[in-house]
Each structure stands twice: as C-alpha cells, then as structure tokens.
Amino acid sequence: MIHSWLKHLPGGRSLIIVVPYLWMLLFFLIPFIIVFKISFSTSALSIPPYRELLQWTDEAVKLTVHFGNYLFLMEDRLYWVAYLSSLKIAAIATILCLLICYPVAYAMAHAPSHWRNLLLMLVVLPSWTSFLIRVYAWMGILKNNGYLNNLLIWAGILDEPIQMLNSSFAVYIGIVYAYMPFMILPLYTNLVKHDHSLVEASLDLGAPPWKTFLTVTLPLSKNGVIAGSMLVFIPSVGEFIIPELLGGPETLMIGKVLWQEFFNNRDWPVASAVAMVMLALLVIPIMLFQHYQSREMGQNP
Amino acid sequence: MKAQRLGTFSISSLVIGFGFLYIPMLILVIYSFNASRLVTVWAGFSTKWYVELFQDQQLLDAAWMSLKIAFLTACMSLVMGMLASLALVRLGRFRGKMSFAGMIPAPLVMPEVFTGLSLLLLFVAMEKSFGWPGGRGMLTIWIAHVTFSTAFVTVILSSRLKEIDRSLEEAGMDLGASPLKVFFVITIPIITPALLAAWLLAFTLSLDDLVIASFVSGPGSTTLPMKVFSSVRLGISPKINALASIIIALVSLGVLTAGWIVRGWERKKTLGIPQ
Numbered sequence: 001m002i003h004s005w006l007k008h009l010p011g012g013r014s015l016i017i018v019v020p021y022l023w024m025l026l027f028f029l030i031p032f033i034i035v036f037k038i039s040f041s042t043s044a045l046s047i048p049p050y051r052e053l054l055q056w057t058d059e060a061v062k063l064t065v066h067f068g069n070y071l072f073l074m075e076d077r078l079y080w081v082a083y084l085s086s087l088k089i090a091a092i093a094t095i096l097c098l099l100i101c102y103p104v105a106y107a108m109a110h111a112p113s114h115w116r117n118l119l120l121m122l123v124v125l126p127s128w129t130s131f132l133i134r135v136y137a138w139m140g141i142l143k144n145n146g147y148l149n150n151l152l153i154w155a156g157i158l159d160e161p162i163q164m165l166n167s168s169f170a171v172y173i174g175i176v177y178a179y180m181p182f183m184i185l186p187l188y189t190n191l192v193k194h195d196h197s198l199v200e201a202s203l204d205l206g207a208p209p210w211k212t213f214l215t216v217t218l219p220l221s222k223n224g225v226i227a228g229s230m231l232v233f234i235p236s237v238g239e240f241i242i243p244e245l246l247g248g249p250e251t252l253m254i255g256k257v258l259w260q261e262f263f264n265n266r267d268w269p270v271a272s273a274v275a276m277v278m279l280a281l282l283v284i285p286i287m288l289f290q291h292y293q294s295r296e297m298g299q300n301p
Numbered sequence: 302m303k304a305q306r307l308g309t310f311s312i313s314s315l316v317i318g319f320g321f322l323y324i325p326m327l328i329l330v331i332y333s334f335n336a337s338r339l340v341t342v343w344a345g346f347s348t349k350w351y352v353e354l355f356q357d358q359q360l361l362d363a364a365w366m367s368l369k370i371a372f373l374t375a376c377m378s379l380v381m382g383m384l385a386s387l388a389l390v391r392l393g394r395f396r397g398k399m400s401f402a403g404m405i406p407a408p409l410v411m412p413e414v415f416t417g418l419s420l421l422l423l424f425v426a427m428e429k430s431f432g433w434p435g436g437r438g439m440l441t442i443w444i445a446h447v448t449f450s451t452a453f454v455t456v457i458l459s460s461r462l463k464e465i466d467r468s469l470e471e472a473g474m475d476l477g478a479s480p481l482k483v484f485f486v487i488t489i490p491i492i493t494p495a496l497l498a499a500w501l502l503a504f505t506l507s508l509d510d511l512v513i514a515s516f517v518s519g520p521g522s523t524t525l526p527m528k529v530f531s532s533v534r535l536g537i538s539p540k541i542n543a544l545a546s547i548i549i550a551l552v553s554l555g556v557l558t559a560g561w562i563v564r565g566w567e568r569k570k571t572l573g574i575p576q
Contacts, residue, residue, distance in 0.1 A: 012480070013392060016384050016388050017384075017388045017392065017401070019384050020384045020385035020388065021388075021397070023447075024404050024405060025404075026423075027423070027445075027447075028407065028448060029404065030423060031419035031420050032419055034422045034423055034426055035415070035418060035419045048426075048429065100317075101318070103310070103311070103314035103318070104314050104315060104317075104318035106311065107310075107312070107314050107315045108315070110307060111307060111311075119315070121556060122322075122323075124556070125553065125556050126323075126326065128501075128505050128552045129326070129545075129548050130508075130526065130529075131511075132509070132511055132529055132530060132533070133529070133541075133544075133548060134325070136329075136529075136537070136545065137325035137328065137329045137545070138325060139533070139536075139537050140328065140329070140332070140340055140537045140542075145339075145341055145342075147341055177321070180318075180321075180322060184318075230410070231410075234410045234412070235410070235413070237412065238412025238413065238414050239412075240413065240414055240512050241511060241512065241530075245533065245534070255412065259414060262418060268422070271418060275414065275415050275418050278412060278414075278415065282412070285410075286407075289410050290403060290406065290407070290410070
C-alpha cells in the first residue's frame, strides 16, 4: 500500500521543516551575510567589481577588513542628510497616515456588519493594482499643468500654478496614499474586536466621548496602531519609487542614494555599507514588528 | 462588536478616506480615453491609446515575461508557504523553531532595496564559486520573488491553519487514513479559500515588483514594471494611462469574482451541504 509506505517514511516530518528552512537560509540569511561582508571590501575594476576579503598569498590566508566605506559614510555629509531626511519623511508620513486612517478604520469597525466586507474589499482593492501605477497617478494630479493646479485656477483660488510635483509635499502624499491599506487593515482588525460595553460603561459613568476615546478605545487599539505604523514606517524609510517619481532635488532619501550608488556609480561596497547602516537604523522598528508578528504566527492554538 | 448607526463624523471620514483612495485612480481611467496627447487637457473621447498600447511589441513582451514569472512564483510560494506554515502551526516544537519563526516573516519588513541588493550579491557570489545560476534573468527574478512571496503566503496560511477545527482531521486519522491522505482530503478542501487568496496575493506581488526585479534581472529579461518605470520616468503618457486602466479593470474583476466565489463557499458551509 502506497500510503502506509509514506506513513513510515522517516523524512516526512523533517522534510516539511527542511525545505522552507533551507530556502530561507540560502536566499535570505546568506545574502544578508554577503552584504555585510562586501561592505568591508573595496571596489575594483573587475567582474564582480569588488575585492575578496580572504586571499591566498604564499600559502597563507590573508584577511583584509576595510572600514573605509563606513568612514566614508560618516565623513560625507550627503549620507547623513539622506539618512536623517529619510527617517524624518517616513516618520511624518506615518503620523499623517495614522491620522487619516484611524477615523476610517474606526468608522469601518462601527459600520453595519453587512457593509463591513464591502468596505474591507474596497480598502484592499487598490493594493492589488500596481504600486507604480498608483504613484504615477499623482504625477498627473500634482504637476504644474496637472489636474489639481487646473482645478484651483479654475476655482479662482490660484492665479498661476504652484510647484507641487517634485517636492517633499508630493512625497508625503505619495507615501500616505500608497501605504494607506497597510495602515487601515491592522487598525480595523484590532478595532472590530473591541467589546463595546467598555465604551458604554465609560459613557454611562459620565465621561465625555473624547475622554472615552482617549482613555478606553485608543489604549485598547495600541497593538493595531503599532502594527500599522511599522508597516508604513519601515518600507517608507527605504522607499525608492516615490522619491524618484514625486520627489525633487531637496527630498533626499536613502533608498534613492543606494540605488544611484549601485546602478550609476557601480560602487558595490559603498552600496552595501549604505544598506547595512539603513538596516541598523531600522533594527528597533523591525524588532518591534517581528515581536508582534512572530508571536502571532508561532503560538499554537 | 455591536453595530450602531454611524455618526456624521464616521460617515464623513469614510467618504473622505475612500474618496482620497479612489479619485486618483478614477482620473487615470477617465483620461485614458482622452484624445489629446497632453494627458491633462481633455480633447474628446478616443480609444486610440489602447490601440497603440497593443501595438507596442516591447511592452507586450515585458507583460508576457511578468505574467510567466508571476504564475510560477505564485505556485512555488504556495508550496513553500504551505510547508512553512505546517511546520510553524502543526509540528509543535523543533530545534531552531524560534529562528525559523523569526526568519520566515522577515522579508515582509525588509526594505526592497536591501532585498534586491542582497540577492544580487548572492547570485554573483554563487556564479563565481560554482558557476550557477549562469547569468541573471527569469530564474533569478523567480527565486527573488518566491523568497518574499513565501513570507506573505505563510502569514495567510498559518493564521487560517490555526483557526480550523482539528476534530475533522482527527476523525480521519481515527478511521485509519494516513496523515498525507488526511491532509489532501480534509485539510486542503477546508483551507481552499485561504489558498486561493494566498496564490493571488503572491501572483500580484510578483507582477507588481519593480525594485527587486531591477537588481536581479539581466539583459533580455525586462519585466512590465521595469518597462513602465522607464517610460514614466520621462513624464506622464496616455499609453501608460491606458495600461493602468486595464490593470485596474482586471483587478476589480478578479477581486469581485473571488469575493463572489468565497461567499458561495461560505453559504454552502452554513447550509451544511457536504463538499
């Protein structure tokens, strides 16, 4: 019998673990180590364009660790400015996104139950279309002779078009718009589980609605706020498409700097060092998110 | 949570929120039928940009390449994600479970530029050491896409696996079915909606990726987002509006169909009709 043979196959259980484990080791962990390694190398005119750290010379292994890339990043103001402005732009955009999405998620969670699935579908639908296309949509809206300027001139609010595309304003709009679904979904899943009797108790005891919100609803939704904010903040810091298409010369973001270092300057070791520092800045937000996520996934029912 | 009547504040935040979300896409669709080359000035109804779109052989080739990669990515990451979520949810404790549970969802939060760069450096290093994967192209893009899609698939499937009633599986085992048979005859049919959702998510993630594919692709393997990006960089174009409208239409159709199918399944379940 075929299945009794399979049942006694010793590898069944370990095969389930080993296959995805090996895949992740090979294509996630090892690449990570390689970036770390190459960030201590120097660029060279060869293929691939970097020097090996370990070299065989006269029957001895020579290890050259080069800290120059990190020193270079510390000395050049460009990188400092890029890191700081990425963090600042991502933080402001995350707060804006939270302020816009919280009321929406709250209203969705309080909507009649036959509406909720439809609203949920409407939130998810844009994220199934293309990210690139959704950022592109704002290029037409914000450009000098774009829809928004035309509308404002037509309405008599403006006399001549103002520069909106290629500015930090456009980058904020782009991030908020593109990452909205990632903020709404965790907030909604959290808010919809709340026990409404707590809010009623607070209101019955005479607390005004705003106080009830601040002391009951908001603290209860802490996990949703953290999850949503991290899902917006972390990818925004390394964002490339939005600053490239909507940003201007003054919106320096580290994802774009890394891209240029790699594709235009072809300096792989510096690009690796830029990537490692970027990740170091994101360690705390990532740990916060991982803590929340792996606890959710790893726990048994 | 108990449903109540929505206040004015809630209704206006829904209107503003969804307006913000949908108006830009609506504008894209409307102006894709604009006769003028100047995308933002309306000059009458025309479908000529759609005709031009379907005559652009490079764009069609890129679209075909993207669809092939997305299909293969979705299939592979479904298998990987299924194995990973079984390992996380069903196999109890094993050595290295903590590192496994930490590593699997990590690509979800990695900045794309980091993932792209790190995979490229791996492929280059592998090529140098043992001559594989022999240049970069479809295969390397597929590997990169499977790696990050598996994270999403695992999140969806493991949360579904945790919810399902295990008594059905236990009944199957008690009646003498092998674990493998129980898995295919009982577990798989129960989680089919989640499998469908995960497959579709992996498919669209792969279809949409620009940054990672740009790092790990080689000459001759240009994907649709790479083609669109190089055109969009030069400014807005009515042809891209037409392409965007087609994508929006297909996605809406897909989401509606999937929603309709899942609702049918749920109704069948509540009526107690055996599958």
